[in-house]
Amino acid sequence: MDKFRMIFQFFQSNQESFMNGICGIMALASTQMYSAFDFNCPCLPYYNLAYGLGILLVPPFILFLLGFVLNNNISMLAEEWRRPQGQRGKDPGVLRYMFCSMAQRAMIAPAVWVSVTLLDGKCITCAFCTSVPVETLGNASHPRLSQGEIQRVLARIPCKEIYNGQQLIANEVAVRYLRCISQALGWCFVLLMTTLAFLVRSLRPCFSQAAFLKSRYWSHYIDIERKLFDETCAEHARSFAKVCIQQFFEGMSTDLVAARCHLPRKAPVDAGEAAEKLLGITDRGTMNMALKSWHRCKPALHLHPPALPTGNGWAGEGQPPTHPSAPQRETAAYYSWV
């Protein structure tokens, strides 16, 4: 348990490595998605291009948006961007830093999808099979076919079972050619992305290190401040609710006693804390009334201050308090009849 706590604290204090973890998981998810996806080229002249390029470009866009959605800091960025200036100036450098760091992380999963797709080769083979150079790769002495016929034959290249153009151009030759181009594009894309990432990371200390340290500090500050504010509000809400509910039960029990004209019963001396916690409700009927009242008529969100008369409209004003001898510790400050 102690080790877990230490690891959790390490991740909490190291927000960046936590975000990197999510980033890595999304990249793995994107490879898994690709291998689980059942690629099915339509093998028709104009549909091939649309399908192939669609599979190449639409999922990365979805993954990019998903990268933003899953990032908790996006709401923080939006809030900091849109808040009125008030007494605290806004620093555009901080906003830029937050946006850049989120965008960089969101780019990883789409880049992985595009590289895996290109290195695998099926998408490019499907999309560009009608553009294969038949003159150089195929049989030049084949009887002339109309352009449309040639397109239809070439479009069937990805579907080996129905391919009928072996005399025009061998299926394996065309597939190998297209796959070679696709893999070359894939490796070039990966090299480009890696070089960009390397340049972005290594040029920063050379140019704007001080500004970077400032932006990073204040963006962490905004994050921590928001979390602490939420914690403080949660504590406040808890205390508020506790006092509100106690005042409700006090009100209930007093009013019921007043309504039934019972003499205030002194709690036995040795009952102690348990009797206090019962808040004056000691039988089923009273409890049922309390529950019904809680549902039908929730108390106002207004805690009674101790010295003000609490005119809440119930009968029983002027009655002596129900617990004269053993006032409850929590409610003594907020409840007294004057």
Add this chain to the structure above:
Amino acid sequence: MDRFRMIFQYFQSNSESVMNGICGLLALASVKMYTSFDFSCPCLPQYNMAYGLGIMFVPPIILFLCSLILNRQSLVMLEEWRRPQGRRKKDLAVIRYMCSSIMQRAMVAPVVWIVVTLLDGKCLICAFSGSMDPEKFVGFANVSTAQVQQLLAKVPCKDDELMRNNASRKAVSRYLRCWSQALGWSILLILIIAAFLARWLRPCFNQATLLQARHWSNYIDIEQKIFEETCCEHSRLFAHKCILHFFESMRREIKLHSFTLPREGERAEGEEDLLWGITDQDQVNKLLKTWYYEKPPLDVS
């Protein structure tokens, strides 16, 4: 404080092992990448060489750059190199030491890729089958020049209709693979001998300078981590103070506006502190609205 100490100890003891771990992971990733990559030689005269050599040399560059990106120490070294001198002199020996240690770790994954590629042989067969001398092989000796290039280019593709069960294709393939594996093993042997000598002979030269450089490079690394941790802790305390001030100012404002009679009787200190005098739905709404529209200034003096 205890949490701080645990985290510092973790960083201190594990800086080098974290870097070695990343290095090892990348080497494994490079082997896995090679085995899962579907090598598919185009078997066309002009494209073979480009494809074969491309697959042999482009991924190592990518792996090298990845190692540099993932290694935190490269950033630390760059910062140390580019920082203004200020009141602390810069020691070039330390920077050189850091640079050499980063480069050594970054070279492992690319070398693993190249060695695995050579030992497997497919890349070299694809790249150099077109450059073979056809006279050496019976099946290609009597073919016309134009045709021989096409045929040699198809050697890497076993399933091609022209090359199926062609004994000369197998001969060329075996010949190239033999060269490829010999090259692979030689490179591996040379590198291991070089690493062995470097490690064994290093204490003979400048051991004292080396110890100093290593100490100070560790120092710079730890100093930076501790600075970041301290900044985090500071911003936490700053935020805490800022929020306390904000709630205090809200409480004062409410007291000014609500004209409540002075309260008598004991009050539960804990509850009072946590409620900040905010006991009403409207007051809570006002607090939240003020937090959004007018965040407090960044000044806790």
